[in-house]
Amino acid sequence: MADRRVTMLDPETTTSTPDEPVKPAPPAQTSQPPPHRRRRRRRRGVLLGGVAVLAVGAAGTAYALNNSKTPTTTATSQLPTALVERKNMTNTIDADGTLGYGDGYTVLAGGGGRITWLPTAGSVIKRGQRAYGVDGYSVPLFYGSTPLWRTLRSGVSNGVDVLELERNLVALKYGKGLDVDRTFTWETAEAVRDWQEDLGRKRTGVVAPTDVVMLATAIRVVKVQAVLAGPANGTVYTASDTQRRVTVALPVSEAQTVARKGAKVRVTLPGDKEATGKITAIASVATGGTTNSQSQTGQSTEDATIAVTITLDQSAEASTLDGAPAVVHFPSTVHKDVLAVPINALLAASDATYSVNVVDADGTVRSVPVKLGIFDGDRVEVTGELTPGQKVQVPRS
Numbered sequence: 001m002a003d004r005r006v007t008m009l010d011p012e013t014t015t016s017t018p019d020e021p022v023k024p025a026p027p028a029q030t031s032q033p034p035p036h037r038r039r040r041r042r043r044r045g046v047l048l049g050g051v052a053v054l055a056v057g058a059a060g061t062a063y064a065l066n067n068s069k070t071p072t073t074t075a076t077s078q079l080p081t082a083l084v085e086r087k088n089m090t091n092t093i094d095a096d097g098t099l100g101y102g103d104g105y106t107v108l109a110g111g112g113g114r115i116t117w118l119p120t121a122g123s124v125i126k127r128g129q130r131a132y133g134v135d136g137y138s139v140p141l142f143y144g145s146t147p148l149w150r151t152l153r154s155g156v157s158n159g160v161d162v163l164e165l166e167r168n169l170v171a172l173k174y175g176k177g178l179d180v181d182r183t184f185t186w187e188t189a190e191a192v193r194d195w196q197e198d199l200g201r202k203r204t205g206v207v208a209p210t211d212v213v214m215l216a217t218a219i220r221v222v223k224v225q226a227v228l229a230g231p232a233n234g235t236v237y238t239a240s241d242t243q244r245r246v247t248v249a250l251p252v253s254e255a256q257t258v259a260r261k262g263a264k265v266r267v268t269l270p271g272d273k274e275a276t277g278k279i280t281a282i283a284s285v286a287t288g289g290t291t292n293s294q295s296q297t298g299q300s301t302e303d304a305t306i307a308v309t310i311t312l313d314q315s316a317e318a319s320t321l322d323g324a325p326a327v328v329h330f331p332s333t334v335h336k337d338v339l340a341v342p343i344n345a346l347l348a349a350s351d352a353t354y355s356v357n358v359v360d361a362d363g364t365v366r367s368v369p370v371k372l373g374i375f376d377g378d379r380v381e382v383t384g385e386l387t388p389g390q391k392v393q394v395p396r397s
Helices: 002-009 035-049 160-171 186-199 252-258 299-303
Strands: 054-056 060-062 081-083 085-101 104-109 115-117 130-134 137-143 213-215 219-224 234-241 244-251 264-269 273-282 305-312 324-342 354-359 365-376 379-384 391-393
Touching: 085 234, 085 252, 085 264, 085 379, 104 130, 104 213, 104 219, 130 234, 137 160, 137 186, 160 186, 244 252, 244 273, 244 324, 252 305, 252 324, 264 305, 324 365, 354 379
Parallel strands: 137 213
Antiparallel strands: 054 060, 081 391, 085 244, 085 324, 085 365, 104 234, 115 130, 130 137, 219 234, 244 305, 264 273, 264 324, 273 305, 324 379, 354 365, 354 391, 365 379
16 A cells, blocks of 8 residues: 555656566655655645735736746646737826816806896806896807907907907807908998897997906806896806816825826726826915924925816716816836736745746746836736747636
């Protein structure tokens, strides 16, 4: 029985042949395999049978613990594979932000009369559309940076208000052939009359400051203060622009490193929707952190933040939520033309070294040591004896 036990545990350790009788071995030599064989089996058992999950930063996990420093070759595995890629990698700093809308506006009335129509909160108003109603007629929205401050009619002196009036008339398809300049001409008055006729007003050719609401862009109504039948005087409602934006309070140290006006960023929106945007504003004044009697010297400075505003490239990608949480991924470090593998392809050893299992064309699996670079999403930069297009094992999801 002792001879058969040795043969079953490690057939390579016996030199017996079918024609020779098996000689009894001393008990001390049959109780266990030779030391070097025992260690080899234990190492293989850790590599192929034992799996230890190891956190790798915040980006993912390595899926096995490999105590061996020596590359190994094993038989074909049934694990799925992924390709080794050559690509540009970007490390990011993630920051929590708040999804909302852009600049705020106050819509005013000052011409007397009674409010006869009001929009509802959330309504979007564009150029030429009714901003509110007074005494049964519409007061439309015009785009411009300078509000009308005087009555415009034939003979009025040149001015930027005339220019803005003509720009809006032409944009609304009035005044064909009208020269858009600072001069109020007969052609300007005729374009005004056509516009007034379509609004149901008298064809006077004269525009008073209270006849239009002049704002920089389309608006989204935030809060209505006026009431129907109330006096058309003072604040009618507050509004924002229609562009979706994310505001982030970045620590001063990080803002100085990653926040650059015009820089592109990625944004994770509610519902795990991905979007892109660019930094459009960086506050010039930092907001200091709070301190108390237990605070250390300089702690308030360390806690100080700077407001960074990101404007989304496609507002339609965002939900209609206002004040919802979002995550902004600021690019920090860029490595170009490097090799990358999925993070979960990494095998982590107890001595903090890493390897990946490469699957050759014949199905052979080889352990290849690698050194890690930067992380980008679910990929990690690696250096080692790898080439683009090779397959590496990854665990089943």
